[in-house]
Amino acid sequence: MAHQENIPFTPSGKSFTAVAINTAAKAGEWIKSKLGSHTTLSLKYSPQDLVTEVDKGSETMIRKLILTHFPTHSILGEEGVEPGPEASAKALTEMSGAEYLWIVDPIDGTTNFVHGFPFYTVSIALAYKGEVIVGVVYDPSRDELFVAEKGKGAYLRGKPMKVSGEAKLTDSLLATGFPADREGALPLNMAGLQHLAPKVRNVRIAGSAALHLAYVAAGRLSGFWEIGLNSWDTAAGALLVQESGGQVTDMEGNPYSLSIRDIAASNGTIQQDLLQELKAAATIGS
Numbered sequence: 085m086a087h088q089e090n091i092p093f094t095p096s097g098k099s100f101t102a103v104a105i106n107t108a109a110k111a112g113e114w115i116k117s118k119l120g121s122h123t124t125l126s127l128k129y130s131p132q133d134l135v136t137e138v139d140k141g142s143e144t145m146i147r148k149l150i151l152t153h154f155p156t157h158s159i160l161g162e163e164g165v166e167p168g169p170e171a172s173a174k175a176l177t178e179m180s181g182a183e184y185l186w187i188v189d190p191i192d193g194t195t196n197f198v199h200g201f202p203f204y205t206v207s208i209a210l211a212y213k214g215e216v217i218v219g220v221v222y223d224p225s226r227d228e229l230f231v232a233e234k235g236k237g238a239y240l241r242g243k244p245m246k247v248s249g250e251a252k253l254t255d256s257l258l259a260t261g262f263p264a265d266r267e268g269a270l271p272l273n274m275a276g277l278q279h280l281a282p283k284v285r286n287v288r289i290a291g292s293a294a295l296h297l298a299y300v301a302a303g304r305l306s307g308f309w310e311i312g313l314n315s316w317d318t319a320a321g322a323l324l325v326q327e328s329g330g331q332v333t334d335m336e337g338n339p340y341s342l343s344i345r346d347i348a349a350s351n352g353t354i355q356q357d358l359l360q361e362l363k364a365a366a367t368i369g370s
């Protein structure tokens with residue numbers, strides 16, 4: 085297969101990005117049409133880990149649309165994987181050999197969706213040999229489509245996105261999440277929150293990791309961190325942040341990769357300070 089570095093090969097004539105955009109937009113509109121009318125609500129890994137028939141329907145729709153254009157590609161979707169951190173890590177490892185791997189969260193922010201809190205999204209990323217080359221996050225509540233292509237920038241409503249300019253934590257608006265893993269990840273994240281809240285301008289916890297990352301990319305948040313996320317929560321959002329001039333690492337400062345579960349993302353300028361404070365919080369919290 086002819087392939088130039090970083091230039092996606094398009095077997096069907098339709099570009100990867102166009103398919104990601106169309107798919108996320110279609111799934112997002114469908115999800116929005118189901119708001120307030122889901123009929124099943126099940127618990128997955130913990131009482132806070134929810135799934136509805138709309139999550140499953142969205143993933144089925146996304147899989148069909150992607151495979152129509154790229155039948156040989158692989159897809160890692162949240163609802164196709166057993167719940168829990170071990171199963172997620174195993175699924176990612178099993179699929180890591182795929183040349184083209186789509187990474188899908190059919191609804192990121194299911195708790196918000198269930199309660200009618202309009203902060204949920206569809207997240208679709210495409211990785212080529214393990215490296216994310218396309219990332220799309222679609223927020224149907226505001227009709228905002230965040231798009232990034234590796235090496236080509238990130239866009240919202242056709243305009244390039246740029247991370248915010250805060251240079252100090254005291255001037256920064258951060259976001260985090262309350263992970264569904266109540267035993268391991270939640271207490272660690274709470275320690276970070278307790279430690280950071282007095283040191284920053286404020287912290288938002290709105291319930292969608294992918295949308296928080298998109299907001300970092302758009303300059304609406306200075307940074308975001310969360311312990312215990314999965315590749316489908318972060319793959320598209322991480323590329324959005326990187327392509328908007330920001331930085332995404334694990335808690336040690338290693339660059340983003342799909343296997344990272346603990347993530348710190350920011351405008352880049354505050355990254356070292358953020359990591360330093362999170363390290364201090366983990367030491368105190370343990």
Ligand code: IPD
Pocket residue numbers: 133134189191192193194195260261262263264290291292293294310312313317
């Ligand atoms: C969750 C959301 C939430 C984050 C959790 C995720 P889901 O994803 O991103 O903001 O705090 O850790 O699991 O379950 O709504 O797809």
Ligand code: CA
Pocket residue numbers: 189191192193293316317
């Ligand atoms: Ca998610």
Ligand code: CA
Pocket residue numbers: 139162189190191192193194
């Ligand atoms: Ca989800």
